[in-house]
Amino acid sequence: MVEKPSRTHYASDITPERDGERAELLGWVHEVRDLGGIKFILLRDVSGICQITVRKKELGERAADEIKDLGFEDVIWVRGVVKRQPKARLGVEVVGEEIRVLAKAERPLPYDITGKVPANIDTRLDHRVLDLRKPENKAIFLIASTALKAIREFLRERGFIEVRTPRIIATATEGGAALFEVNYFGRKAYLAQSPQLYKEQLTTVFERVFEIGTFFRAEESHTRRHVSEFTSVDIESAFMDYRDVMEVLENLIAHVHRRVLEERERELNLIGVELEVPKTPFPRYSYDELVEELRGMGEDIEWGQDFGTPHLRRLGEAHKGYYFITDFPTESKPFYIQPRRDKPEVSESFDLMYEWLELASGGTRISDKALLERRIREQGLNPESFKEHLKVFGYGMPMHAGWGLGFDRLMMVLTNRWNIREVILYPRDVFRLTP
Numbered sequence: 001m002v003e004k005p006s007r008t009h010y011a012s013d014i015t016p017e018r019d020g021e022r023a024e025l026l027g028w029v030h031e032v033r034d035l036g037g038i039k040f041i042l043l044r045d046v047s048g049i050c051q052i053t054v055r056k057k058e059l060g061e062r063a064a065d066e067i068k069d070l071g072f073e074d075v076i077w078v079r080g081v082v083k084r085q086p087k088a089r090l091g092v093e094v095v096g097e098e099i100r101v102l103a104k105a106e107r108p109l110p111y112d113i114t115g116k117v118p119a120n121i122d123t124r125l126d127h128r129v130l131d132l133r134k135p136e137n138k139a140i141f142l143i144a145s146t147a148l149k150a151i152r153e154f155l156r157e158r159g160f161i162e163v164r165t166p167r168i169i170a171t172a173t174e175g176g177a178a179l180f181e182v183n184y185f186g187r188k189a190y191l192a193q194s195p196q197l198y199k200e201q202l203t204t205v206f207e208r209v210f211e212i213g214t215f216f217r218a219e220e221s222h223t224r225r226h227v228s229e230f231t232s233v234d235i236e237s238a239f240m241d242y243r244d245v246m247e248v249l250e251n252l253i254a255h256v257h258r259r260v261l262e263e264r265e266r267e268l269n270l271i272g273v274e275l276e277v278p279k280t281p282f283p284r285y286s287y288d289e290l291v292e293e294l295r296g297m298g299e300d301i302e303w304g305q306d307f308g309t310p311h312l313r314r315l316g317e318a319h320k321g322y323y324f325i326t327d328f329p330t331e332s333k334p335f336y337i338q339p340r341r342d343k344p345e346v347s348e349s350f351d352l353m354y355e356w357l358e359l360a361s362g363g364t365r366i367s368d369k370a371l372l373e374r375r376i377r378e379q380g381l382n383p384e385s386f387k388e389h390l391k392v393f394g395y396g397m398p399m400h401a402g403w404g405l406g407f408d409r410l411m412m413v414l415t416n417r418w419n420i421r422e423v424i425l426y427p428r429d430v431f432r433l434t435p
């Protein structure tokens, strides 16, 4: 049987106030310096890094021999005594009395994680697991874990039930172009682009639902904000309209900021981010207003046209922080979005923006079966493909609304990262299927 090593402290527990305490630690060799008779080891574990100092003549022969060629990323167990040490980086060290190498890493490692050699994003992703061991990269995912927890607690508190919908589906929901096809026992199936139709149906059972999951888009465009597998936070609620769910969304975003600030101060410092809780309500601008604004800036844009990247850049310069764009032209939105009753050429829809970046979109949904069928047809789709969905609209479909929030894009904002790939553990895009 493999001997299970014991641990009494994590690296972050090693503080000057614990001077004199005995400690057993487990972790990876982050750095090692050999000054003849004395070795300085930086031990890294999930909580952080601490300094271990070992004097060879104080170690038993076996231990001294074991750490002779200690190197980056070896897994070690150390037993020693905490010692206040003003000369050490954190003012404290553990004076090692016993040390064991539990697993050796190969030499040389294919990638330098100390950051002394700067690496571009592709090299980093090629060696992702090593790259993630860098404290500042790991910090992003500790923040993500807190953000996910915050989202769940916020939505649950407001009566939303967490659901899981299929990833293998028979019909496209968000337009046919970006679909991945799957050979499903000889039949054609697709990877889900969103939980849209299922979450709408489930409002007739649970009233308020949410889902956090990965969805798939066959994105040919290679940008810093698109991947082919992304995490979406979706909500849908019966008896709400788009204004109600916008309110849910802005308050959720503020709550996530608050929680991340409370729980992840250390990680935010590590990545150099000064986060502030955004003020709610977020500004709301209609599509029409922004078209006028863009024209005022000299941009050539026709009514009905989607905002392209150059337009979004201009808007992002003019509008800092979070804001909503509302009331998009009906034609520019998916078939399930409710046209405004007083002005059917625009819809009860919105996008949540952070400067130039679209984070979420949503709206009031069509709940009338005949209208939904008409909109499917008007968008050049075949109602026959949606018959399973349409039939639910005959079973008592209340008014409902919801949104889908790109979690990875929210993480780009929270951690101030330039490329969406930095905030995804193992990103997938046109060029990347491994690791």
Ligand code: AMO
Residues within 6 Å of the ligand: 174, 193, 194, 195, 196, 217, 219, 225, 226, 227, 228, 229, 230, 232, 234, 235, 358, 359, 360, 361, 362, 363, 402, 403, 404, 405, 406, 407, 408, 409
């Ligand atoms: P939409 O298609 O706008 O809406 O997607 C919602 C949000 O998901 C994120 N997103 C992506 N993130 C990374 N890479 C991608 N390829 C990608 N595609 C989308 C974006 C986007 O704002 N069913 C509707 C939502 C709803 O109305 O409830 C939908 O899917 O942040």
